[in-house]
Amino acid sequence: MNKYICLILVGIFCVACNNSNKNKTLNNNQNQVGNKKFTKVEIQKLLDKGFKILEMVDQKTKDTILMQQYFMAFLKKGKDSTQSNKTGDSLQRLHLAHLKKMYDLGYADISGPIGDLGDIRGITIYNVPTLEMADSLANSDPSVKAGRLQIELHPWWAAKGTSLR
Template identity: 35%
Template sequence: MKKAILTLLLLTNLNLLFSQEANSAYDEKLAKSLNADERGMKKYVFCLLKSGTNTTATKEETQKLFEGHMANINKLAKEGKLAVAGPFMKNERNYRGIYVFNVETIEEAQALVETDPAIKANLLEAELTPWYCTAALQETVKIHEKIAKNKF
């Protein structure tokens, strides 16, 4: 009986060892291309967009500024500087949306924020903070291109 249990334990441990090796999908080349650290993570800058102080813009001005806002988002995404962007649904906190900048410092993100016409016109206000997340996040834009029927 002891021999049977020992054999079963040995087979279980060998199976575990081989299944872990077979499931290991670490891709060093991909990790390096995404600037991933040993955990597969990297630094970003998270940007919370809130309603700005400009409450006097006309409907036409607002529309034009938000067209520029969307064009800027698309430009930054194509340049690889923007990993994720999107609006919030209606809420009581005046939160409008987020950016996740594919940069390491607040200063770099601030320079990118200043390229947004809606922020320049104070329709939106940006709050920046360093963020640590999976390096794979930057692949989101490429995947999105494959699943979006309609483009902005």
């Protein structure tokens, strides 16, 4: 029962989006994705930090869409997932604290559990410039270190500034 409650809590506190720039006006130096606009300066800052980005034009709306490479971490059942309930509960609390820290520091944009009990237990989208950085952050999770989870990482492209609906 505790596992299900923890899984639900992960999903609740890790889903968020930031639409703080809705009121900017669009001009020739900006690029728009939904309600978010990106200036050439903001785009250059992303490039300077090492992010991979590309601009695409939506054929229907003719809007320029800023695509960014993110890293999707699949949190899979680890080789040592048979800890006692007490140890498992402790690792789960540490795992949730790790995910919250990744979100608070801006390294992860969204995390959540998978709704079945298969080998893939959850997903985290890392908003960092390199696979190596995503790998380091994902593998610093206490549940990964303990062998309860293991990480499988993949590059993933999405329109910057979009949100779930």
